[in-house]
Amino acid sequence: MDSIKQIVAQTGLVDLKYLNTPEGEMYLQIAVASVAVGVALALYLATASTSQPKKVLETPELTLSTTEPHAMLPTITDWHPMKLVDKTALSHNTNLYKFDIPRPTGHVKGIHPEPVLGLPIGQHISVSAEIDGKNIVRSYTPTTLDGEDPGRFHLLVKAYEKGNISRYLSLLTVGQEVKVKGPKGKFVYHRDLADHFLMIAGGTGITPMYQIIKASLADDKDTTQLRLIYANVNEDDIPFVSSAQGVGRSTGSLERSVASLCKHTLSLVMYQDHALIPGWAFFAQYVLNNAPAGWTGGQGFITRDMIESHMPSGGVGARGKVLMCGPPPMMNAMKGHLDALGYPKPNTISKLDDQVFLF
Known part of the structure; x- marks a missing residue:
């Protein structure tokens, strides 16, 4: 402590005689403690600024049930590629589209149930496509309930001449994909909602x-x-x-x-x-x-x-x-x-x- 007194006294800010008094020693202890806290904070900030950013957690492995189907929409990622497997004309401008729901990693056909969208009744999905260099999104309600057509969902869409996604869908051929996201909407049906x-x-x-x-x-x-x-x-x-x-x-x-x-x-x-x-x-x-x-x-x-x-x-x-x-x-x-x-x-x-x- 005496050496610290000498260093402080040499600055000319505090007289050495004062530092040798009880009040001066208390002042010195407080000053030293303050400097120590400042140094520690500076070292922490310097270390934090040069350290590598924290890694985003890896996607956890799925635990698939052998009784309950895996719901694709609310899990893992936002957009899911869905492959068109069938397209049926219902009128001159309306088609029924059937899409495969991708099986999650680890899914074994015959052991695990076919996946479902996981879409609450009354809600809808977003369908995205790149058209003329722009990402276009439209909302549609599947006509199928979860599990009604195992591993698939159906969309009923009327194509309009100036429509974006509706016309895009009408030009799709079996094997092509669209991107799907959801659930979306404020309405969720249950049996006690109304009489x-x-x-x-x-x-x-x-x-x-x-x-x-x-x-x-x-x-x-x-x-x-x-x-x-x-x-x-x-x-x-x-x-x-x-x-x-x-x-x-x-x-x-x-x-x-x-x-x-x-x-x-x-x-x-x-x-x-x-x-x-x-x-x-x-x-x-x-x-x-x-x-x-x-x-x-x-x-x-x-x-x-x-x-x-x-x-x-x-x-x-x-x-x-x-x-x-x-x-x-x-x-x-x-x-x-x-x-x-x-x-x-x-x-x-x-x-x-x-x-x-x-x-």
Whole structure:
């Protein structure tokens, strides 16, 4: 300590006599401690600045279950390449695309279940492609439920002349890939969400409705009443069976429950062209702008009266929701009808607890 006193005294800042007093020694001890802390901090910062950055943790090895299928979307990476394995024309401008879900590392066919997307009912995926040097992304709802077509998912997409991703998909050939990401969306369906769903869809806006309908009808504990009004321009635009129809809920049988929904995979079960039969779990009314001769469904545009006829018996105050998806002009017209019937205006971005939800 005496040598430190001599060094400090030589600076001329503090007199040596003062440093030899008890107060001076205390001052010196505090000063030395402060310098030590400063040096330690400087050494730490210097070491940190020259050290190598921490490595990002390696992707952990997957532990695959032999009973539960691996869900691809919520895990490991953002974008997943999905290979097109089948493409079927359903109308002059609408195709059904079937994509393989890649098997994760360690998957053994026959031992591990085929992978699934892991997409909650009512949510959608993003599809990305590079078009004219730009990365374009669009959202689509698969028409399949997880595990319905093991190891695959289906997309129903209408191609537009000026569309980006829709036209890109229409030009795809079997074996080519697209990039997929998800889940995305604010709507997640479960059996206790509402007692009644009034669904209004136009064109390929049917896809989120179709997914919800299938999930509900496949669940024998689901008592939700489903009512669909589905609009198209021409009969050829409908990738589903025409006219109005209804079905009951068939316990434990997805195939029988949804057998009236889609003509490219399933056959028609029942027609109901007039009054709604009480107790039917699902009822659909088809509407065409250009109705052909003999058409028994709705004609022209969806009207306020059509919507009112499919509302729950308790009206707006009942425990029901309105779900809508379709072209913007159509959706704007539907908002006007719903407002006239007393429904609340939908939010700019719909939330799950909204009574009127716009996909």
